[in-house]
Amino acid sequence: MVPSGRPVSRTRIRELLDAHDLGPSRALGQNFLCDQGMVDKIVRLAGVGPDDHVLEIGPGLGSLTAGLCATGARVVAVEIDRHLIPALTDQVGHHQETGRLTIINADVRELDWASVLGDHRWAVVANLPYNIATPLILDLLAEQPQLDRWVVMVQREAGERLVARPGSRTYGIPSVLLAYWAEARIVGSVPADLFLPRPNVESVLVEIRRRPQVGGATDREFTRFRHLVRTAFGQRRKMLRKSLAGVADVDQLAAAGIDPTQRPEELDLDRWLRLTATVAPGKRDAS
Numbered sequence: 148m149v150p151s152g153r154p155v156s157r158t159r160i161r162e163l164l165d166a167h168d169l170g171p172s173r174a175l176g177q178n179f180l181c182d183q184g185m186v187d188k189i190v191r192l193a194g195v196g197p198d199d200h201v202l203e204i205g206p207g208l209g210s211l212t213a214g215l216c217a218t219g220a221r222v223v224a225v226e227i228d229r230h231l232i233p234a235l236t237d238q239v240g241h242h243q244e245t246g247r248l249t250i251i252n253a254d255v256r257e258l259d260w261a262s263v264l265g266d267h268r269w270a271v272v273a274n275l276p277y278n279i280a281t282p283l284i285l286d287l288l289a290e291q292p293q294l295d296r297w298v299v300m301v302q303r304e305a306g307e308r309l310v311a312r313p314g315s316r317t318y319g320i321p322s323v324l325l326a327y328w329a330e331a332r333i334v335g336s337v338p339a340d341l342f343l344p345r346p347n348v349e350s351v352l353v354e355i356r357r358r359p360q361v362g363g364a365t366d367r368e369f370t371r372f373r374h375l376v377r378t379a380f381g382q383r384r385k386m387l388r389k390s391l392a393g394v395a396d397v398d399q400l401a402a403a404g405i406d407p408t409q410r411p412e413e414l415d416l417d418r419w420l421r422l423t424a425t426v427a428p429g430k431r432d433a434s
């Protein structure tokens with residue numbers, strides 16, 4: 148057993164890996180944060196305190212978990228890799244004894260959400276596994292309304308797509324789908340050399356704040372919205388009258404205030420919502 152509760156450092160992460168005979172799994176996106184200053188910054192940006200419920204996805208070796216627990220928040224940490232659990236427990240297990248930390252060994256995509264979330268609103272604070280970050284964020288925004296505000300670390304490219312505004316090169320399906328539920332912005336950069344092992348990419352911190360629902364926000368409306376967005380961006384360079392042929396005709400585009408010669412990257416959320424309403428069942432079923 149390695150002494151617990153020590154600050155995060157490259158030495159400490161190596162010590163935990165060696166003591167438990169572990170090697171980082173590339174398939175699970177295991178790049179462990181080794182910098183206490185960055186942990187402190189993330190916790191500060193998340194703005195969590197003793198009254199908060201915090202979900203951490205992928206605690207790994209507990210770098211961020213320790214910082215979150217130190218705020219007095221109640222933390223639920225969901226880690227898929229059972230081999231990491233003993234090392235994670237070495238680092239942060241003492242917080243379990245106070246009832247502040249619950250470690251769940253599970254795939255976050257298959258969590259029993261009702262039993263984990265209860266009646267509370269939650270903050271999500273995580274250094275997300277890069278390979279699943281974008282679909283995970285979009286699925287959880289759509290499916291778990293109690294996940295309220297987020298500060299998450301993702302690959303820079305993915306972060307830029309999530310926060311992109313209309314007219315920019317990076318504005319696309321993730322930007323529009325995220326905008327349906329929330330507002331997002333990049334709040335920090337994280338250099339690759341703060342991780343063990345060092346990833347090939349830079350990372351950014353993205354703050355996501357769920358806002359009051361913009362559309363009718365029924366499942367059916369969102370499904371229709373998503374279908375339109377995916378269809379149009381599926382042929383990104385084409386004019387909307389071409390890319391949406393068979394889904395929305397020129398009259399419907401005009402009724403939504405859209406010039407049929409526009410391309411999908413030119414439409415803001417409001418236009419996408421108006422188009423969704425225009426092609427609603429009774430007018431045309433696009434779901």
Ligand code: SAM
Pocket residue numbers: 175176177178179180181204205206207208209210211225226227228231253254255256273274275276277279
């Ligand atoms: N939070 C730690 C840190 O900052 O050092 C580790 C971050 S690492 C980038 C991603 C973590 O997510 C790994 O511990 C990995 O095993 C875990 N993970 C990957 N896929 C997961 C999934 N589907 N559900 C839960 N955890 C997952």
